[in-house]
Amino acid sequence: MCLGIPGRVIEIYDIDGILMSKVDFDGVVQEVCLATTPEAQVDQYVLVHAGFALNVLSDQEASETLKILKDLEAFYQDLYGDQVSQ
Amino acid sequence: MTASRVSPESIQQTRLVMDEIKRITTKSWNIMEICGGQTHSIMEYGIDQLLPVEINLIHGPGCPVCVTSLELIERALQIAAQPGVIFTSFGDMLRVPGSNSDLFSARAKGADVRIVYSPMDAVRLAKENLDKQVVFFAVGFETTVPAIAASLLHAEKLGLKNFFILPANVLVPPAIHAILQSPGNRVNAFLAAGHVCSIMGYWEYEPIAEKFRTPIVVTGFDPLDLALGILMTVRQLEEGRFEVENAYPRYVTREGNKAAQAIITQVFEPVDRQWRGIGMISKSGLGLREAYQKFDASTRFDIQLAQLQESSHCIAGSILRGMAKPNECPAFGTLCSPTNPLGAPMVSAEGACSAYYRYHKVR
Amino acid sequence: MDTKLSIIEGSVCPVPISKHDHIVIGHGAGGAMTHSLIQNVFQKYLGNVILNQGNDAAMLQALRDVPKDQNLVVSTDAHIVSPLFFAGGDIGRLSICGTVNDVSMLGAVPKFLTATFILEEGFPISDLKRILVSMSQAAEEAGVQIIAADTKVTEKGKSDGIFISTTGIGWAEGSYKISGQSAMPGDVVILNGPVGNHGIAVAEARGNLGFHSQIQSDVAPLNGMIANLIEAVPDVHVLRDPTRGGLATTLVEIACQSKVTIQLREESIPVDRDVQSACNMLGLDPLYMANEGKLIVIVPSASAALALETLKKHPYGQKAVQIGVVEKGSSGQLLLKTPLGTTRHLDMLAGEMLPRIC
Numbered sequence: 034m035c036l037g038i039p040g041r042v043i044e045i046y047d048i049d050g051i052l053m054s055k056v057d058f059d060g061v062v063q064e065v066c067l068a069t070t071p072e073a074q075v076d077q078y079v080l081v082h083a084g085f086a087l088n089v090l091s092d093q094e095a096s097e098t099l100k101i102l103k104d105l106e107a108f109y110q111d112l113y114g115d116q117v118s119q
Numbered sequence: 120m121t122a123s124r125v126s127p128e129s130i131q132q133t134r135l136v137m138d139e140i141k142r143i144t145t146k147s148w149n150i151m152e153i154c155g156g157q158t159h160s161i162m163e164y165g166i167d168q169l170l171p172v173e174i175n176l177i178h179g180p181g182c183p184v185c186v187t188s189l190e191l192i193e194r195a196l197q198i199a200a201q202p203g204v205i206f207t208s209f210g211d212m213l214r215v216p217g218s219n220s221d222l223f224s225a226r227a228k229g230a231d232v233r234i235v236y237s238p239m240d241a242v243r244l245a246k247e248n249l250d251k252q253v254v255f256f257a258v259g260f261e262t263t264v265p266a267i268a269a270s271l272l273h274a275e276k277l278g279l280k281n282f283f284i285l286p287a288n289v290l291v292p293p294a295i296h297a298i299l300q301s302p303g304n305r306v307n308a309f310l311a312a313g314h315v316c317s318i319m320g321y322w323e324y325e326p327i328a329e330k331f332r333t334p335i336v337v338t339g340f341d342p343l344d345l346a347l348g349i350l351m352t353v354r355q356l357e358e359g360r361f362e363v364e365n366a367y368p369r370y371v372t373r374e375g376n377k378a379a380q381a382i383i384t385q386v387f388e389p390v391d392r393q394w395r396g397i398g399m400i401s402k403s404g405l406g407l408r409e410a411y412q413k414f415d416a417s418t419r420f421d422i423q424l425a426q427l428q429e430s431s432h433c434i435a436g437s438i439l440r441g442m443a444k445p446n447e448c449p450a451f452g453t454l455c456s457p458t459n460p461l462g463a464p465m466v467s468a469e470g471a472c473s474a475y476y477r478y479h480k481v482r
Numbered sequence: 483m484d485t486k487l488s489i490i491e492g493s494v495c496p497v498p499i500s501k502h503d504h505i506v507i508g509h510g511a512g513g514a515m516t517h518s519l520i521q522n523v524f525q526k527y528l529g530n531v532i533l534n535q536g537n538d539a540a541m542l543q544a545l546r547d548v549p550k551d552q553n554l555v556v557s558t559d560a561h562i563v564s565p566l567f568f569a570g571g572d573i574g575r576l577s578i579c580g581t582v583n584d585v586s587m588l589g590a591v592p593k594f595l596t597a598t599f600i601l602e603e604g605f606p607i608s609d610l611k612r613i614l615v616s617m618s619q620a621a622e623e624a625g626v627q628i629i630a631a632d633t634k635v636t637e638k639g640k641s642d643g644i645f646i647s648t649t650g651i652g653w654a655e656g657s658y659k660i661s662g663q664s665a666m667p668g669d670v671v672i673l674n675g676p677v678g679n680h681g682i683a684v685a686e687a688r689g690n691l692g693f694h695s696q697i698q699s700d701v702a703p704l705n706g707m708i709a710n711l712i713e714a715v716p717d718v719h720v721l722r723d724p725t726r727g728g729l730a731t732t733l734v735e736i737a738c739q740s741k742v743t744i745q746l747r748e749e750s751i752p753v754d755r756d757v758q759s760a761c762n763m764l765g766l767d768p769l770y771m772a773n774e775g776k777l778i779v780i781v782p783s784a785s786a787a788l789a790l791e792t793l794k795k796h797p798y799g800q801k802a803v804q805i806g807v808v809e810k811g812s813s814g815q816l817l818l819k820t821p822l823g824t825t826r827h828l829d830m831l832a833g834e835m836l837p838r839i840c
Contacts, residue, residue: 035259035262035263035314036156038759038763049273049277051269051276059755059756059759060759061694066269068265068269069269069376069382070378080317082266083209083237083263084236084237084238084239087314087317087318087379088317088318088370088376090369091369097368098366098367101350102132109135109138164822164824165822210765211836211837213836234836236693236837237692240692342822457832476829477828
């Protein structure tokens with residue numbers, strides 16, 4: 034469940050005391066509530082579901098998944114050589 | 120640009136991960152993806168076609184639209200039919216069959232039923248239509264609950280006396296617990312729903328993984344996310360580990376979104392809830408706390424519930440529990456199709472039956 | 483503002499039509515007010531020699547010019563859309579293009595249209611004029627004449643603003659076998675540009691989903707491009723416009739009619755970035771979104787290159803591309819090869835596209 038897609042915050046403002054923003058999804062702009070992600074800043078990416086930001090995209094540099102991918106690429110590069118890019 | 124939503128780089132990485140899954144798989148494993156959004160992606164990209172035959176994906180009950188009980192749908196239909204009510208809902212709820220009607224039919228008979236993108240839109244409607252009672256059908260898992268709680272708090276702040284919700288939210292961990300405890304359980308591991316965990320974190324799953332010695336891997340929705348989630352699960356299964364791991368770190372942390380959790384707890388409390396096709400699961404739903412019960416549409420409106428009847432042909436219950444695949448149902452594709460759904464999993468785009476019907480190769 | 487009064491002989495009390503800026507029930511009563519509306523509004527914008535004769539029917543000398551081996555082609559279509567105006571078009575342009583395109587899909591040259599207007603009491607005459615201007619422009623672009631028209635007015639609440647039904651007449655070479663039944667294994671499937679724009683533009687204009695974009699409807703008359711295509715490639719097998727139900731539904735229809743399998747390559751199907759993004763956000767599929775200026779062309783593979791080249795020379799075909807092939811397979815099957823190399827089965831749109839949360 035739970036369709037969520039990332040978009041870039043382009044503007045943050047207040048409506049009736051609630052933190053709102055405009056978020057750009059590749060050329061489509063939607064109003065998104067930041068009530069539960071008050072730390073979001075302009076130009077950051079947020080994950081949006083039903084008009085609400087669930088979370089701010091985090092820096093993945095050190096993540097486990099990235100490490101797995103790097104290891105796999107190295108492993109299969111050794112195994113298949115050039116064919117890996119086919 | 121093309122209809123393809125994945126970059127060539129991520130396609131190549133997905134293939135690598137798939138190769139790795141094939142390489143390390145030695146036994147047969149049943150892995151349940153809890154989330155209907157994942158079922159949808161798996162079917163859309165044909166991920167299941169790339170897996171070795173030993174890996175069997177079981178589609179779980181993770182479609183909130185599908186598991187909403189007949190009783191709640193009946194309540195929704197009765198509330199929508201009352202004069203002066205604007206009944207608002209996410210789009211996919213409108214075609215879910217109750218015992219003999221759905222919200223589209225209610226609209227055709229004159230009810231003011233409207234599709235909204237966000238619960239905040241329903242609050243806006245209430246503000247603009249002070250002479251009407253605006254009711255929001257609050258379905259969804261933990262992902263959707265902060266939006267609903269924030270909208271309700273906003274309505275309170277605006278002093279709106281004409282905004283109500285019909286609480287139907289459900290929680291994932293009790294469902295996983297129930298599936299693992301059920302006598303015929305054949306699930307060896309779970310892909311936990313990435314967006315649910317984005318809000319709730321994954322600490323709640325640790326005791327479950329420990330108790331049932333079952334790996335649980337937080338997984339996202341793109342082909343590469345799914346492939347990685349499956350790989351990490353298979354690694355655990357093959358190595359005999361049973362941990363909670365995170366394959367969706369760009370949006371999920373162990374602790375989750377604390378601000379979101381705080382407003383959920385402020386507005387809601389766990390209640391027992393009936394899951395369509397599965398039955399009652401203890402503390403698996405969310406009801407309004409006493410201070411917010413004035414927003415509860417199920418007590419605000421007069422509702423008469425008659426005897427409710429599921430279609431006798433539909434095996435949705437077995438499908439939602441992972442005991443049967445949609446195409447094992449005798450009604451699948453014959454009596455039951457997205458045009459004429461007998462059960463909820465055929466309605467929502469992420470319902471297991473609908474996903475099967477739309478994406479699976481016809482045999 | 484249009485204030486020219488018609489001359490009504492023998493009338494004792496002048497009818498103060500110029501004071502109405504909304505449609506009232508009297509505009510449909512068939513009397514002086516109806517006449518005034520016809521003369522001052524409809525004929526002003528849609529008028530031509532035939533329509534302005536004001537007879538109960540149009541008598542066409544034009545058909546004498548039709549060569550003997552040509553077949554008459556007729557199509558009729560009702561147009562309702564909410565809202566009436568959206569980015570890139572309106573119900574007026576839609577009502578002309580929809581019917582012009584339907585006539586063109588058998589390889590015919592559309593020549594004449596008739597139009598029926600159902601107006602709701604209270605409908606602003608300024609909106610009506612705007613719609614008629616748009617119809618007139620679209621008709622001119624398509625090179626068709628509106629030769630007969632009718633108006634009725636319903637009580638407030640019994641219809642919704644304006645409904646327009648149009649009927650198109652044209653003719654085609656008797657030897658053409660262009661139809662949905664004619665797709666053959668080995669044929670190539672070509673599309674003239676990106677899909678989904680119309681559906682998203684209308685959804686955005688409705689306003690209830692709250693998003694904003696630069697997405698425009700693709701509504702356009704395709705007859706000019708089709709005429710060029712048929713001239714260059716007379717052995718076209720199928721022409722079809724993927725309107726409601728979108729590309730996927732239309733291709734399933736063709737696969738059923740021709741009793742073939744159609745195989746698409748997902749990466750080759752053009753979808754604009756913002757359209758894809760809007761679809762992702764709302765949980766919709768661009769392959770099922772409506773189009774009003776798209777053309778599916780199915781031709782023998784030997785003619786594919788020429789067909790593509792011809793389409794690309796036309797403004798509405800610049801982004802034309804081959805999206806798939808016709809295969810023997812089982813009848814009525816539409817398969818999509820995903821970028822991962824897997825195959826997905828596509829069916830017709832079940833009911834309507836519902837924005838989903840989950």
